[in-house]
Amino acid sequence: MQKFNAEAMASLVKLNERLKKIERKLCEVGRQESARLNARIEDHNDHLSDYEIEAELYYYLKEDDPKYQEDEDNILTKRTWISLKHLEHTQLDDGEDHRLINIGYPFSEMEQVWLFHDLWDHDFGPEQRALTAREMLQIGQIGVEIIVRHQMLLDVDGTWSNV
Numbered sequence: 001m002q003k004f005n006a007e008a009m010a011s012l013v014k015l016n017e018r019l020k021k022i023e024r025k026l027c028e029v030g031r032q033e034s035a036r037l038n039a040r041i042e043d044h045n046d047h048l049s050d051y052e053i054e055a056e057l058y059y060y061l062k063e064d065d066p067k068y069q070e071d072e073d074n075i076l077t078k079r080t081w082i083s084l085k086h087l088e089h090t091q092l093d094d095g096e097d098h099r100l101i102n103i104g105y106p107f108s109e110m111e112q113v114w115l116f117h118d119l120w121d122h123d124f125g126p127e128q129r130a131l132t133a134r135e136m137l138q139i140g141q142i143g144v145e146i147i148v149r150h151q152m153l154l155d156v157d158g159t160w161s162n163v
Contacts, residue, residue, distance in 0.1 A: 002106070011137055012107050019115040021042065022144060023093040026055050029146055030084030037148075047160040050151040055082040055144065059119070059131070062140030076139060077129050079118065084146070090114075100106070 004012070021103040033053050040048045061074040068074055083090065091098065091114040091151060098117035101108050131139075153161040 005153050008137055009107065009110070012108055012133070015136060015139060016110065016112055016116045020058070020093075020113045021112055022142060023115055025144070026082065026084055026146070027087055027093045029053075030055075033146075034085060034087075034147055037150075041162065044162060047152045047154075047162070048150055049140075049153050049162050051085070052147075052149040053084040054080070054147045055084055056080045056147065057082070057115070058143035058145075059073070059139050060141040061138055062145060065138050065140070067138070075128070076135055077119070077131055079115075079123070079124075079128055080130075101155065138158070 007100065030053055033051075037048065037051045037053075040046045041050070042047065057079045059076045061076055080086065082092070094114065096114075097111045098114050100117075101110040119131055119136060119156050120133065121130060154159055
């Protein structure tokens, strides 16, 4: 098991706090947008029949890291699966501790929000891979994109459907 000095642990705790702040913001935006779009769906004069709200997170390498390359994306990993439409089905900002205590991971002694846990424990392929603890210490910025998709249906006879 890899041990970290106090400075590295403080940096990981800080990252966890930043991810907690992102979780809160994502939930706030998800609730606001859902309320606004649900009202539009209820309005029979509006053609909106459904919607999706998704968040994408991009974890960028620090600019002072030796691996940083000017004019490159410098993305360590990303997450593109985060639905903000049904927050009750996510673990974002749920107030729970998401650490895995019994596996001996280097920072199992620190409380973890969902996004922090997800960052090191879940691997979704080469573009959305899990990061090692050392790589997590290389994160300089976290990009947040929120995508709202408006969905409408037009019947072939020319009538808008509010399904």
